[in-house]
Every structure is written in structure tokens, then in C-alpha cells.
Amino acid sequence: MARILYELTGADQSRPFSPHCWKAVLSLAHKGLDFDRSPVPFTSVPQVEDSFSKIVPILRDGDRIVADSFDIAHYLDEAYPDRPSLFGGESGAALARFIEAWTTTQIHTVLGGHLLLDIHAMLAPQDQDYFRTSRETRFGRPLEEVVKASAEHVKSFSARLEPLRLMLKRQPFIGGEGPLFADYIVFGAFQWARVCTDEQLLEPDDPVADWFDRCLDLHGGVGRSIVSAA
Amino acid sequence: MARILYELTGADQSRPFSPHCWKAVLSLAHKGLDFDRSPVPFTSVPQVEDSFSKIVPILRDGDRIVADSFDIAHYLDEAYPDRPSLFGGESGAALARFIEAWTTTQIHTVLGGHLLLDIHAMLAPQDQDYFRTSRETRFGRPLEEVVKASAEHVKSFSARLEPLRLMLKRQPFIGGEGPLFADYIVFGAFQWARVCTDEQLLEPDDPVADWFDRCLDLHGGVGRSIVSAA
Known part of the structure; x- marks a missing residue:
């Protein structure tokens, strides 16, 4: 099937x-x-x-x-209850909603503006038209201005990751010793940036960069199989 | 026993x-x-x-x-495995470490400075000496200066709570339909403020204030049994 x-x-x-x-x-x-x-x-x-x-x-x-x-x-x-769990039960799923909300408000809010022109450049012409119109309606101004305004947020990007950084002193994944869907929520945001821009958003010695590297290696390196834009 | x-x-x-x-x-x-x-x-x-x-x-x-x-x-x-679980299993415990790290870096960092003089005022004389000396060593300056400097962080306090606010649109507790230890981690920080200061850190119509109210009501109102400093 x-x-x-x-x-x-x-x-x-x-x-x-x-x-x-x-x-x-x-x-x-x-x-x-x-x-x-x-x-x-x-x-x-x-x-x-x-x-x-x-x-x-x-x-x-x-x-x-x-x-x-x-x-x-x-x-x-x-x-597929017999295969490795993504949530580890109901409580894990509930707590993953907090991780989702954290990622949305702390990472997506920054990247969502900052990557607009990078994404636009990756699209075919008819999608570019749709993307520009829909996003400019959402943000209420031209993409170029949203990206320019995002520079202030990008400055705070590293500081926004402090919760993840502190947690990583204790365990290698948000899921503990191994990854859970909660890790993939945050991974998705960093992979978005990795595919769309050659800009280095994390310092190489940042524990968050190490965690992201571990995530890229997971499951046969499915994340790493797309070459970085950098 | x-x-x-x-x-x-x-x-x-x-x-x-x-x-x-x-x-x-x-x-x-x-x-x-x-x-x-x-x-x-x-x-x-x-x-x-x-x-x-x-x-x-x-x-x-x-x-x-x-x-x-x-x-x-x-x-x-x-x-006490037969009583209501605080973590809902290993995954819930791992994810609670992220909530802990979020609370430490986003809430305790603000309140830890801001409440110093309120806490000092609550202590007996020999504890006041210990508290002032140990905290002034930790912060590298007089308590009064730390509190003054915390004003900038207090301004950002409400914005720091955005992840919790967004999550609360979906579910009444971090633990989902009911509370888990993850809720108590964040509750502890707000209760700390509630007992130590009469300052209103949350607007009454903030969904976070509603969540805190729900937590104060839990388990026979054990949290509410201490009268607010306000």
C-alpha cells in the first residue's frame, strides 16, 4: 500500500x-x-x-x-505502536506542545521574516507571485522591508536558544538519551535555515550546533542528505 | 513513618x-x-x-x-507508581528538563535579581547577613544595584512568557488536560513572586494568570493557602 x-x-x-x-x-x-x-x-x-x-x-x-x-x-x-514512539505517551505529547509553542514564538518568528527572500529566490515564478502576495498581505509590507526589520531579531537569535543550551548540559536530546518528536519540532526550524540560507546562525562551538549535527545524523542521515546552502 | x-x-x-x-x-x-x-x-x-x-x-x-x-x-x-504520575513516564521526564531550563533562563533570571530585596526583607537578621553576602558575591555588586539593573529584564517579562501563552490556547496545563510536574516547575516561579512581592507581574486578563490561578486551586488550594503579598 x-x-x-x-x-x-x-x-x-x-x-x-x-x-x-x-x-x-x-x-x-x-x-x-x-x-x-x-x-x-x-x-x-x-x-x-x-x-x-x-x-x-x-x-x-x-x-x-x-x-x-x-x-x-x-x-x-x-x-504503529510497536515501533519507536515519537511522544512516549500522552504526557510526552502534551509537553511537546510547549516545545512547539517555544519553537513557534522564539525561532519561527525570527526565521519566518529573515528567510523570506531566500525562500522567494528558491521558488518557480508562479509560486513566487503567490508567495510574495500572500506574505506581503500577512506582514503588511514588502518582503524586502520585513527582512530588513528582522535584523534586530536575528541579533537576539542566539540568546533565544538559552533554554535548549542549558538543557543540553544535562541530556543529548530534548527526548532525553534519544530523540523524540519534540527534537524534530526544533530540528525542522534549523533545517529550514540550513536549506534556505548560507548564513551561519549558530557558532560552530555552540552546544545547539552539536545537537543539530546529531539530529542531521539520525536515521541514516536523512536530514544531512540535502546539501547545506552554506 | x-x-x-x-x-x-x-x-x-x-x-x-x-x-x-x-x-x-x-x-x-x-x-x-x-x-x-x-x-x-x-x-x-x-x-x-x-x-x-x-x-x-x-x-x-x-x-x-x-x-x-x-x-x-x-x-x-x-x-508511588499507583498514584497519579508526575511525569507520565521517561519521555515526560526528559521533556520536563526543557521546561526546567526554560523556566531557569526565562523566568528565574528575571525574578532572581528582581526579588532580592523583597526576599532580604523577609529574612531573620542572621539570614539577612548570609543572604546579602552570598548573593553579592554571586552577582558581584550590592543587592540594590542588582535590583535596579533588573528593571530592564522585568520589562521583557511578559514577552518571555509567549511560549506558555501560545500553548495555553491549546490546552489548560503544560501537562495537557491536567497538571504534571512540568506545570509545578513554572508554578514555583510565579508562586515565589506571589509570596515575595505585591508587584503585579501579570495582567489580570493574561492567559498565564488564568493558568496560575488554576494551579493555585489544585490539590485543595495548597498554593493559595499562603496569602499573596499583594
Whole structure:
């Protein structure tokens, strides 16, 4: 039975960049499940699987279709309980919502503005039009101005990672001795930056960089298989 | 068999303020265990239970002694597996380390400076001497200057809580539908402020204030049983 992950790409379909899709890629790899990766440009998302969802990732697993990376992880833990757990139970899933909220408010808020022009440059022309219009509506000003304004936030980027840095003094992954979906939530954000920009956002000796390196090595190096933009 | 929680107090033994001790109080209450609260001033901590630990909380449970709030929670989940879990398993415990690191770096760093003089004022004279000397050594300047410098951090206090605020749109507790030790980690910090200062650090309509109110009501209102300094 077909298992297909629909994930966002730009003009170069070999460089998927969406943080949310990367969470799903790592989740499927964590479960040891085979799957095909189906690249979807922005403007084709609404047509995937008979307009199942406005957002990717979308997973088709036989006759089940699930959208949203967190819901996909939930589905995988329920459907494949004998394979390594992504949450480690209900409590782990609840706490992962805090990690998600932390990542959204502390990392995505910075990168979401900062990477706009990098992402734009990766898209095919019709997607560029969609992307510019939808994002300029969301931010209320031209992409170029949003990126310029993000410079202040980028300065605070390293300081925002202090919770992760302090935790890493105690354990190698957010999940403890090994990774959980909570790690993939944060990984997705850093992988997004890694694929989209050659800018170095972490100092090489930052414990967060070490953790990210460990995540890139996971599951046969599925994260590292996409060459860095740097 | 005696179950005693040794917790920090000032001159007024009825107003325990230590965030770490409050985590242990809520943990014991969460497990539905009876316990005596033994007040300990700063300068007496090293003598508790034959110098068992340099820090409180210290729990004596029959012939077992455990120090450190996180270790106490671990101990309670292991010793009383049939009572409501504080971690919900290993994964929940690992993820709680991130919540701990977030609380330390985002909340304690602010309150730790800001509350110094409030705490000092609550102590008996011999403890005031110890507290001033040890903290001024740690911060490298007079308490008064640390508090003054903390004003800048206090301005950012509300913004620092964004991850918690966003998560609370989805679920009433960090633990999900009900509280876990992860909630008590953050609760301890807010209770510390509530007992030490009459300053309003949260707007009344802040979802974080609602969450804190829910925590004050937990387990027979053990948190609310100490009257607010406000």
C-alpha cells in the first residue's frame, strides 16, 4: 500500500525546505517506515489528495490521509505502536506542545521574516507571485522591508536558544538519551535555515550546533542528505 | 513513618517562598501523600538531616532522604507508581528538563535579581547577613544595584512568557488536560513572586494568570493557602 509524504519544494524539487514537512520526514524515519516523498510547490498544495488540506505536510498511508506534522506524529504513534514512539505517551505529547509553542514564538518568528527572500529566490515564478502576495498581505509590507526589520531579531537569535543550551548540559536530546518528536519540532526550524540560507546562525562551538549535527545524523542521515546552502 | 518536607522560610515561618520547595509541595500534593512541612531558614539548611544536602527542598520519607525538587519528583513517581504520575513516564521526564531550563533562563533570571530585596526583607537578621553576602558575591555588586539593573529584564517579562501563552490556547496545563510536574516547575516561579512581592507581574486578563490561578486551586488550594503579598 502506498505511503506518500507530500512536502513543499521550490523550483529545485531536490531541496525541500519546509520546517513542518521536515518534522514529518524525521517522524516517518524515526518509525522506520518506508515512504515516497512527493514534492509540491506552493500553488499546488490546495490540489493535493482532492483538496484534503490547505497545508503540507500531508501523509497518505494506504487509505488514511493526515495533514499537519503534529497530527501526523500522533497518527504514526497510534497506527504503529510497536515501533519507536515519537511522544512516549500522552504526557510526552502534551509537553511537546510547549516545545512547539517555544519553537513557534522564539525561532519561527525570527526565521519566518529573515528567510523570506531566500525562500522567494528558491521558488518557480508562479509560486513566487503567490508567495510574495500572500506574505506581503500577512506582514503588511514588502518582503524586502520585513527582512530588513528582522535584523534586530536575528541579533537576539542566539540568546533565544538559552533554554535548549542549558538543557543540553544535562541530556543529548530534548527526548532525553534519544530523540523524540519534540527534537524534530526544533530540528525542522534549523533545517529550514540550513536549506534556505548560507548564513551561519549558530557558532560552530555552540552546544545547539552539536545537537543539530546529531539530529542531521539520525536515521541514516536523512536530514544531512540535502546539501547545506552554506 | 514520618514524611517531612524541609523547606526554606524567612522570619515568618508561615510564608515559605522558595520556588524549588513549592515544586516539591505541589508534587507531594499531586501524589495525594500526607506530609509535614518543616521550615528551615537559610543558615540552617546545611544542618538538615545530618548535612544531607546544601540545598532544600529535602524530603525525608521514612528511611529515604532525597534532595532537589526534580529528584524528589522522580523518587515519588518510582516509590508511588499507583498514584497519579508526575511525569507520565521517561519521555515526560526528559521533556520536563526543557521546561526546567526554560523556566531557569526565562523566568528565574528575571525574578532572581528582581526579588532580592523583597526576599532580604523577609529574612531573620542572621539570614539577612548570609543572604546579602552570598548573593553579592554571586552577582558581584550590592543587592540594590542588582535590583535596579533588573528593571530592564522585568520589562521583557511578559514577552518571555509567549511560549506558555501560545500553548495555553491549546490546552489548560503544560501537562495537557491536567497538571504534571512540568506545570509545578513554572508554578514555583510565579508562586515565589506571589509570596515575595505585591508587584503585579501579570495582567489580570493574561492567559498565564488564568493558568496560575488554576494551579493555585489544585490539590485543595495548597498554593493559595499562603496569602499573596499583594
